[in-house]
Amino acid sequence: MEHSLYIHIPFCTHRCAYCDFNTYAGQETLMPAYVNALIREIQFIQQRLDQETSRLSDHPTIKTVFFGGGTPSLLSPPQFEAILSSIRSAFALTPNAEITIEANPGTVTYEDLRRLREIGINRISFGVQSANPFELRMLERAHTFFDVIQAVTSARKAGFDNLNLDLIYGLPEQTLASWQTTVRRILDLHPEHISAYALTLEHGTPFGRWASKGLLPLPDPDLAAEMYEWASEALEANGYVQYEISNWAKDDRRPQTVDDNPSSIVHRPPSTVYPPPSFACKHNLQYWRSLPYLGLGAGAHGYAGGYRYSNVLRIKTYIERLTNYQSTNYPFPFSPAAVNRHRQTLEDDMSEYMLNNLRLVKAGVAESDFRSRFGRGLLEVYGREVEELLQSGLLEYQEGTYRLTRRGRLLGNRVFVRFV
Template structure:
């Protein structure tokens, strides 16, 4: 695990050489999955060309409004389903990012893909366009679970997509899987994890199903049409996955994320550097409908609807960095809030946690002075390990993570 990069406190964050991350939201999906509450829409594909132009315009304007040409070390196309975009559109977006910002030579460029919407030619085109990390939402190896989730792909399609991605030259490949589904048994979950490990990914995101308000799945559970997933069983599934991945040499670095260790001493880490930027509470720029960002001492978010985003960007003039004309909410972040956010996010990092030395270097005050009493109280409950040099969540705390996070809000 690399050391936490230090940065200056609050409003000066953009004046340091701290590289930024860039998130680009693609709010289109072929169908809405039953559990999903992301800002994404089915049936709006006709908007894609205009949306891509608006996205590029936003990148251009924000890049121009920055106090200097910003260094960027990660770019993430997420959604939604970015793999619905033609390769030419992805190229256009990456060109805009490349022009507006200075991409570091080892920049991580990730694209989220649905295994049902990509073929070999498209994957080869994406790789040639500069995407160097691909993330597939596989979710389950069991056909009945994929149906329950309204996923439009089969597990066989996920296997083919992984094979094609490797053939297309993707050396960094991540897979998402879910557990704690209605009706799901421990053996069914074990089958999924074993089947996914057999695909030989470099990174795994392992998420518990959350019944989000307003989703068809939550409505079905409320009406008694689906059983409420058993939370004790879900905890057993998580603990079994954690033990199994550790036995297989995987390194857990975040509550829901595991990386294959580097194959040689100086080979690159397989952790998702983009998400590490969020968890380290370091600056990122969000572009597109509903995207949010944290840079220049401010948090901001954009208009949710793709149509509204396009309309705002059509008439856009330069705005105060880091927001654009699509911004609907902007909050200046005080040093106190930035410290709390750093704890809240850093507690997700199971191995790295929050380092006392880096905290003091960033904020000019000690971790002990700011949060020592809270950390000791959490330690007494067995939820956090606080050595005076580093604070991190314990294995027991991972199952009660929300309880830990709320202490820092």
């Protein structure tokens, strides 16, 4: 079966005030030891796979690799090369595997990017967040929008033809006009993919603490909804296909509509009737389709072999666990860094399937796919929930598929909670 591979790089030069990711500033001296530990974890998983191939129904191949963080672009090209070469020795990568790194504008030079492209990285996701200098400062981001322009220009020159730009909206004191300017400036850069997430105030972050003391003007939910709807329309009008609640991508194939070939569409499963746009993020689609992925690195999460699991958070502990382990008695997919594991029940998998797949606003949840995955009818399991959501106008049904309505996209959490 095809798996994805997530590699966590938990280093940042500075900790942004809203961030609750597992990332650490001021620990750059640990990078070489961390890269070695990652390589040991990759080799460890490979050995488990080799030993257990007979037990597993099918030896996994890897279709996507995603270096997330943190700020992966703080690693040097030779460090990426070492990690990628150990991935290639350990696993069978599918031809044209998508290999993404997250990068912060301002942390990459043209030379670095050229080298990264040469070693096989074929997609970059830049954390832009805003084009407004005041908003970037408030988020404590270290880059300017000028850095973004430079990073995109250098990436193009280095040969990258698949770029994502990440945005955040619903910022305190953000106006609709400043958000519109950000979206327009992003469109001027012609990325293949755009993500736009609403700011969330997380407990334990400076933003969360300031907001709880009333020191941060809270984002207005109505204004945030207006920003979302305006961006959805502007992006669609500029040729981006919204395939997930917060993600838009270019599609260089001719769109297929029901009128194209009605007879073939009737007989094909909905997943092929509504393929994602060609520049959709294949790695994230693996999550949204509830398909397996291995998580490596400090604090990484994985979903494979019937388990959800996560690795130890701290960088030093992660390195120690991969350096000094006594036992090799860890069945696939666990390495000595794994500290939490949960054996998935059928109910867990069905519930997560609904939560994840409903995020795919075009593909939605097809009754036929649910039955082929779980051997049960969707309405047999979730009849009452689906009926209520249809009645309240948050879900719609068409040709064997349930999807979020436009209102349902805005109130996604009210839908998802019904399947938990």
